[in-house]
Amino acid sequence: MPILVYAPGSRGDVAPFTGLGVRLREAGYEVAIASYDEFGGFVREAGLEFRSIPGDPRGIGATPEGQRWQEGGGGPLGTLRMIKAFRSHLAELNEGILAAGAEGADLLLSNSMAVFTAYHVARELRVPLLATPLQPWVPTADFAPDMLVPFQLGAWGNRAVGRISLLTGEYVMGAKQLGALTTSVMRRELRVINGFSSVVVPPLSDWTEDENGVGFWWPASRPDWEPPAALADFLAAGPPPVYIGFGSREFSDPARLNDLVAHAVKLAGVRAVVQSGWARLELNGDDVLTIGEAPHEWLFPRMAAVIHHCGAGTTAAGLRAGVPAIGVPAITDQPFWAKRLETIGASPGWVPFGELTAERLAALITEAPRHAERARALGELVRAEDGASEVVRRVSRLLG
Incomplete structure (x- = not known):
């Protein structure tokens, strides 16, 4: 039976586990990743088994509730908006997690979104579970979770x-029993391996x-990837541009966001590569190029700075590239x-998406150098880490 990795969510929730899965496969283990069908090709391209979880991550974000959640910020109100956005999806998501586990596994790994259901799957299958979050997840005295409280207590x-x-x-x-995963239960019944860098x-x-x-986990490498001619020509035509992209975030007024980004680029006097993404950015001109999908491993080192939503994976990619970052979190x-x-x-700083203006963004771009x-x-410190090897070591300790 394979190691089963639960990775529902957006692309950034799946990508790090493709590279981790490749490393586990190279160590001699079979690996399957369970996520949404949208990412099945991504997983299979890495040579890993794919198990489907029903649901449409774009569809959730595109609903009025989903857009209010993404544009409204964090805190208690943001959490309530998140609950409303996901309510209609919970039943099929949990059924998919259970069904993926029913196909069998020798070990479960789970991101923070699926771990509450994966815990019960592991108990049912009588196999170990490794919680593998991409962000701090175990309660700590050192800081409070930003999604609930944006200050320290x-x-x-x-x-x-x-x-x-x-x-x-x-x-x-939709857990049947609230409070099943206390800190003490987590430490006694499952193991946590945090997939982020101690540098950060x-x-x-x-x-x-x-x-x-233990260090970031990187998406499966694509050494044969070649940039489109338009991108290669744009990069060769002038100094390094800034990157602007908001990943898998979906907003209600893409035209307004396009105008804001265009104005900020003009005010800052820089060239820009804009990644369309789910935010549907679309800007083009002598100093701006809009692109589709491109591996951040290839793209970011060629940028002067990266402006992004600060998802865990994009944050890691910018750090690995060794270029300044400007956060626009939501x-x-x-x-x-x-x-x-x-x-x-x-x-140089960050600005919440709900407070973003062209002037504030331009000022941060100007300060980035x-x-x-x-x-x-x-970047040198982050690149020197090998988080995947530590996961392989701990898996080997469990499974032999």
Whole structure:
């Protein structure tokens, strides 16, 4: 039986597990990834088995509730908007997680979205479960989860809000028994391997050594990928541009966002590569080029700076490239990563999506070059880590 990796969510929730799956396969294990059909080709291209989870991640974000959630920011109100957006999808999502597990596995790995249901699948199958979140997930005294509280509450308060965050996750995922995954239960019955860098999130005061970040996990490499002629020509025609993209975020007024981004680029006096993504950006001109899909591993090192939504995977890709970043976070863990980028010196600052203006974005773009040297140094540190090897080591310890 294979190792089964649960990775529902957006592309950024799936991509790191393709590279991790390849590393596990190279170590001699069979690997299957369970996610939405939209990402099946992505998984199969990496040479991994794909198990389908029903649902349309774009469709959820495109609903009025989904757009209000993505544009409204975090905090308690943002959490309520998230619950409303996902309510109609929960039953089929949980059924898909259960069905993928029913096909059998020797070991389960799960991102933070699926772990509450995966916990019960593991108990049913009597196999180990490794929680493999891409963001801090175990409650800690060192900070509170940004998705609930955008400020600090002291050691007791931070840890309490972390526990509330777990309860919220169980509720959102329709858990039959709230409170099943307490911190003590997690440490006793499942193991947590955090897929982020200690360069970005240093070891925490109340986490065990095994719970601290092991390093980012990278999408499966595509060494044969070649850029479209328009992109290659644009890059060759002038100085490095800035990258602008919002990944899998979907917004209600793409025309307004296009105008804002175009004005910011003009005010900053820079060239820009704009990735259309689910936000439906579309700008073109002498100094601006809109592109479709392109591996960040190839694209980001050729940029002067990267402006993005601060999803965990995009944040990691920018750090690995060693270029300054500007965060425009909207939901969930995105404000956390935006703050971390600024704190470690890789970013001149960030602005919440709901407060974004052309003037604020242009000002941050203008300041970005001052962070180039620090970003390069951080990139060297991040590239020196090998988070996947630590996962392979721990899996080998479990399965032999």
